[in-house]
Amino acid sequence: MQTLERTPTTRLDGLTLALLGTxxxxxxxxxxxxxxxxxxxxxxYVYRIVFVHISSAWVGYLAAFGCLAYSVxxxxxxxxxxxxxxxxxxxxxxxxxxxxxxxxxxxxxxxWGVYWEWEPRLTTTAILFAxxxxxxxxxxxxxxxxxxxxxxxxVGILGVINVPISYMSVIWWRSLHQVQSFNLTTGKxxxxxxxxxxxxxxxxxxxxxxxxxxxxxxxxxxxxxxxEAIGG
Amino acid sequence: MDxxxxxxxxxxxxxxxxxxxxxxxGYLGYLVWRYRRRG
Numbered sequence: 124m125q126t127l128e129r130t131p132t133t134r135l136d137g138l139t140l141a142l143l144g145t146x147x148x149x150x151x152x153x154x155x156x157x158x159x160x161x162x163x164x165x166x167x168y169v170y171r172i173v174f175v176h177i178s179s180a181w182v183g184y185l186a187a188f189g190c191l192a193y194s195v196x197x198x199x200x201x202x203x204x205x206x207x208x209x210x211x212x213x214x215x216x217x218x219x220x221x222x223x224x225x226x227x228x229x230x231x232x233x234x235w236g237v238y239w240e241w242e243p244r245l246t247t248t249a250i251l252f253a254x255x256x257x258x259x260x261x262x263x264x265x266x267x268x269x270x271x272x273x274x275x276x277x278v279g280i281l282g283v284i285n286v287p288i289s290y291m292s293v294i295w296w297r298s299l300h301q302v303q304s305f306n307l308t309t310g311k312x313x314x315x316x317x318x319x320x321x322x323x324x325x326x327x328x329x330x331x332x333x334x335x336x337x338x339x340x341x342x343x344x345x346x347x348x349x350x351e352a353i354g355g
Numbered sequence: 356m357d358x359x360x361x362x363x364x365x366x367x368x369x370x371x372x373x374x375x376x377x378x379x380x381g382y383l384g385y386l387v388w389r390y391r392r393r394g
Contacts, residue, residue: 135390143383147380147383150376150379150380157372166360167358167361167362168360168362168365168368169365169368171368171372172368172371175371175372175375176371218378218379218382222375222378222379225371225374226371226374226375229367229370229374230371232367233365233367234360329379332379336382336386339386339390343390343393346393347393350393
């Protein structure tokens with residue numbers, strides 16, 4: 124049984140517009156900081172790729188935890204809105220983890236000499252991406268909305284296990300990929316203070332945009348669900 | 356400098372930024388298009 128939902132509002136709320144506006148502005152300002160950041164001692168200007176690479180990966184991980192939270196919330200409350208938001212989060216994982224993978228390949232070619240290497244960080248990130256592709260394949264394959272939501276929630280919960288594995292892989296299995304630029308377990312930073320503004324502004328911009336995207340897409344998904352429910 | 360890593364216009368950096376800004380702002384454009392298109 125599905126619960127009856129309230130009629131969604133027809134206009135975007137101020138918070139969503141503020142997140143999207145400040146996020147877009149910060150994303151454009153970030154370019155200035157990137158273009159004025161100094162070259163790294165061994166990787167030169169190619170090092171500038173890390174600013175968007177780290178930020179995209181951070182947002183991808185954040186979206187995976189968001190998908191986990193909404194999947195658990197769905198299983199507890201059985202509210203379709205939570206299932207919709209879990210799917211929104213999974214879509215954002217594909218956007219940002221997909222970007223992370225492509226940025227990483229374009230970073231690897233000039234620094235490692237190859238686009239791809241089956242080393243632990245790259246492999247676990249590719250698996251993470253594949254799991255959420257599977258999430259949508261599963262959703263498309265099940266017609267019953269309740270069964271679809273339950274099965275998707277299971278994938279949303281199990282899929283996040285790969286996030287800490289991917290994050291810690293550079294320490295657990297030392298290989299080609301450099302260690303974390305910010306180590307969340309020790310609080311140490313690999314960055315020279317002159318490089319920090321470009322990273323922090325990009326990180327803040329993509330985090331704001333991620334929150335704005337989640338609210339915007341959630342709003343559109345609620346509207347679509349309402350249209351379907353009234354037979355429009 | 357001859358080292359391509361020290362070229363500020365290194366094509367790998369340019370492609371990464373074009374791709375990232377294109378994808379993120381493109382996704383925003385897609386959401387706005389969906390918003391305007393809804394009945």
